[in-house]
Amino acid sequence: xxxxxxxxxxxxxxxxxxxxxxxxxxxxxxxxxxxxxxxxxxxxxxxxxxxxxxxxxxxxxxxxxxxxxxxxxxxxxxxxxxxxxxxxxxxxxxxxxxxxxxxxxxxxxxxxxxxxxxxxxxxxxxxxxxxxxxxxxxxxxxxxxxxxxxxxxxxxxxxxxxxxxxxxxxxxxxxxxxxxxxxxxxxxxxxxxxxxxxxxxxxxxxxxxxxxxxxxxxxxxxxxxxxxxxxxxxxxxxxxxxxxxxxxxxxxxxxxxxxxxxxxxxxxxxxxxxxxxxxxxxxxxxxxxxxxxxxxxxxxxxxxxxxxxxxxxxxxxxxxxxxxxxxxxxxxxxxxxxxxxxxxxxxxxxxxxxxxxxxxxxxxxxxxxxxxxxxxxxxxxxxxxxxxxxxxxxxxxxxxxxxxxxxxxxxxxxxxxxxxxxxxxxxxxxxxxxxxxxxxxxxxxxxxxxxxxxxxxxxxxxxxxxxxxxxxxxxxxxxxxxxxxxxxxxxxxxxxxxxxxxxxxxxxxxxxxxxxxxxxxxxxxxxxxxxx
Numbered sequence: 001x002x003x004x005x006x007x008x009x010x011x012x013x014x015x016x017x018x019x020x021x022x023x024x025x026x027x028x029x030x031x032x033x034x035x036x037x038x039x040x041x042x043x044x045x046x047x048x049x050x051x052x053x054x055x056x057x058x059x060x061x062x063x064x065x066x067x068x069x070x071x072x073x074x075x076x077x078x079x080x081x082x083x084x085x086x087x088x089x090x091x092x093x094x095x096x097x098x099x100x101x102x103x104x105x106x107x108x109x110x111x112x113x114x115x116x117x118x119x120x121x122x123x124x125x126x127x128x129x130x131x132x133x134x135x136x137x138x139x140x141x142x143x144x145x146x147x148x149x150x151x152x153x154x155x156x157x158x159x160x161x162x163x164x165x166x167x168x169x170x171x172x173x174x175x176x177x178x179x180x181x182x183x184x185x186x187x188x189x190x191x192x193x194x195x196x197x198x199x200x201x202x203x204x205x206x207x208x209x210x211x212x213x214x215x216x217x218x219x220x221x222x223x224x225x226x227x228x229x230x231x232x233x234x235x236x237x238x239x240x241x242x243x244x245x246x247x248x249x250x251x252x253x254x255x256x257x258x259x260x261x262x263x264x265x266x267x268x269x270x271x272x273x274x275x276x277x278x279x280x281x282x283x284x285x286x287x288x289x290x291x292x293x294x295x296x297x298x299x300x301x302x303x304x305x306x307x308x309x310x311x312x313x314x315x316x317x318x319x320x321x322x323x324x325x326x327x328x329x330x331x332x333x334x335x336x337x338x339x340x341x342x343x344x345x346x347x348x349x350x351x352x353x354x355x356x357x358x359x360x361x362x363x364x365x366x367x368x369x370x371x372x373x374x375x376x377x378x379x380x381x382x383x384x385x386x387x388x389x390x391x392x393x394x395x396x397x398x399x400x401x402x403x404x405x406x407x408x409x410x411x412x413x414x415x416x417x418x419x420x421x422x423x424x425x426x427x428x429x430x431x432x433x434x435x436x437x438x439x440x441x442x443x444x445x446x447x448x449x450x451x452x453x454x455x456x457x458x459x460x461x462x463x464x465x466x467x468x469x470x471x472x473x474x475x476x477x478x479x480x481x482x483x484x485x486x487x488x489x490x491x492x493x494x495x496x497x498x499x500x501x502x503x504x505x506x507x508x509x510x511x512x513x514x515x516x517x518x519x520x521x522x523x524x525x526x527x528x529x530x531x532x
Contacts, residue, residue, distance in 0.1 A: 010069065012052075012059025013387060013394045015447070015455035016482050020047070020062060023069035029153070029197045035070065036195065037157040039510045046070050047512050048195045050097040050127030051385075054134065055370070056396035056444065058481030059388060063514035073098040075197055078107050081174040091115055091203040092174050094149075097129040097196060101365040104128060108203070115203045116363035118146050121244075123370045123384035129199055133189050134478055137434050139242055139295065139361050140204060148177035149200035150185055154193060155506020160184075165200070174200050190478075191498075192512035193505040204363065207297035211307065212323040212358040213239065215314060217290040223412075224405030226317055227431065227439075230292065231403050233313065235436040238306045241295040241361055243433040250428040250444070251286040252279075257375035258353025258368065266348070267339060278349075285350045292318070295361035323358045377448070393447035393455060395462045399469045400477040401431075403439045411472065415443060418468050423461030440477050485519050492518070 010017040021044070026032045039046050047067040052060035060069055076098030081090040089112060095104065101117075102124025108115050118138035120131060132143035149165040163179030164172035177200070187193055217226050226245075233239045246254070259281045263274035296306050311320050332351040338344035356366040370384035379390040397415075401408055408431060419427050428444035443465070447458040459482070466483060469476065470490055479487055488495045499518040502509070 010059065010061035011388050012061050013055055013390075013392050013449070014058055014061070014480060014482060015393045015395075015449045015458065016058075017061040018063070018067070018481075019065045021066050021068050023071055025071040025074055027074050029075070029151070029159070032070075032072075032075075032153045032195055032197055033157060033159060036153050036155065036510070039068070040155075040157060040508050043508065043510070044068050045510050045513050046195075047515075048072055048097075050130030051100060051125060053123060053126045053385060053387075054130065055122060055126075055387060056394045056480070057134070057478060061481055062512065063481050063484055063519075064512075067513070070195070072096070072195070072197070076100075076103065077198075078104060080112065081200075084171070089115075090175065091205055093201050093203060094174060094198055095128060095201050096198050097127055099128055100125050101128055101131075104201075105363075105365050112203075114206055116206050117201070117203050118143060119360060119363055119365040121357075121360055121366075121369050123367050123387070124365045125383075125385035128201060129196060132199075132201075133196060135190055136478070137242060137432050137440060139244070139363070140240075141242055142434050144189055146202045147189075147199050148185055148202075149173060150188055150196050151198040152188055152194040152196050155502075155508065155511040159197075160194065160505075162188075187501070187505075190516045191502070192515045192517050193502050194511060206363075207299075209300045209303045210295065210297045210324075210362045211303050212361040213292075213294045213296055213307075213310070214321040214323055214358070215292040215294075215318040216286060216321075217288050217292075217318050218316070220289040222317055223290055224409045226290065226292075227403075227405035227408055227433070229313055229317065230294075230433055231405075231436075231439075233310060234433050238310055239294045239296060241297075243292055243294040245290055245292045245431040245433075247427070247429040248286060248289045248291075249426050250430055251291050252282045253376070253428055253446075254357065254369055254372055255282050255285060255350075255353040257372040257380075258356070259349045260375070262349040262352040263345075266336065266352075267345060277346075281346045281349045281353075284346050285354065293358070293361055296322075297362075323354070325359075328355055328358070373446075376446075391448050391450040393445075393449040393458060395445040395447075395458055396478070396480065397443045397445070397462050397465045397469070398476050398478050399441050399443075399474045401439045401441055401474065403433065403437060408439065408441075411441070411474075414468055414472065415465060418465050419445070419461055422464045423457055479516065481515065484514055484516070488517075488519055 008017045010020050026035055045064050045067040047062035048070040049060040050072050075096035077096050078099055079094040081092040101119050118140035120136055120138045132147045136143045150162045152160045154160050162184040164176050188196055230243050256278055259278045260274040263269040296303050314320050328351055335344045335348035339348050356368040367384035370387055373392050374380055374382050377390045377392040430442040432440050445458050445462055447454045495518045
């Protein structure tokens, strides 16, 4: 796997890419079937991707060199589920891998504004199916829980429909997520058994009252107690959303561009002056080392009661601030009008930066996080989908962790020590309480890809962090393409079993060889058939 510059066909922000033999873009499911069958004949490894924006995990760069990239972006249909008896629209959409979270949001706002869905903090142009299949985590919960009833072109060239979608014209196909017999959906999450060409995706009816919840930890030493109390709030249903807890570096990095843009555009600041004032503005938003974002939804009475209970539990631990569109609009109008006063200007800039981010917790996708990266690396001329064209370097090291505050605090300390020894002192960390019993961490290493030595140092540091994760008896919950060899080495018998399952559905091993799988040798092209 080579270190790359931006002109490589599988270029991505990890700074590593694999040589490919070309790229194709099937227009329909039939084209995908033909492609897979042809690949079986000539032994061509295929590497499918939805939009190629798997930022920080390898993008569309294959694990095996010489693969043919398969762009599924044209499979972008959205079909709502309708009860034929009464014409009522059900909260399930059948979507293709080319459907992005921005496209689905716009579609729902136009045609079904009473519905929303589980969004992630990545770009609007990212694929819903692609992220869900890699077990991404949204603001409402793990995306895996949103997907069922898959249509898959397996490596044997056959089309498989899971669950009750196998029943033609059955109303169960898009309503019952379980089917009869073994649930096969799980075989295609974080696997390379086939190419998912459509799936049922759960939507969420909008609640009468929706409030984003910002919590700022007062003292860093209280992080274990803060996590444990937030976990209790999750278990007891006080906070139904995923609770995102970000460190100061992550929070400031996410807000910096919004703050400076406001100061430049609304206050006529030079970029230098805006940058200089931005730090004090961000200290106003997130003064402590850790800040959290979640959501409370329900009836007005339910939200009021839950908020009162959360305030009671967090007293002395964290500052609790409910955020609504109305509150932001009113506060911004006043602060913006008085922006000639330093405190008012700081508040207006803070609200301008917060506005798109707080709505993530309410189901509104935004490019804000990616725009901040583009700004940091001097490429505000690019849109979020073009991040790979910048010099931004980003590696994710994302472990699953026990939902135990003391353990999490110890783990973070170990990660900081490892990074300081091998790379630098700045880690961008988010801790996500995703379910009542599970927690995952998202750790970013940022670097400049134009500096080859810096790229190598970042990868060396990321490798050492993975070693430490394994030494602590843990594992990542999502893997970059370049870390698969190290993961397989840790438990070769398990991954050999996974590979044996693959051979039943992909007997020639042509679908994404080595991705979430044992690391095979390159397949040899099949000889042409005899003419005798």
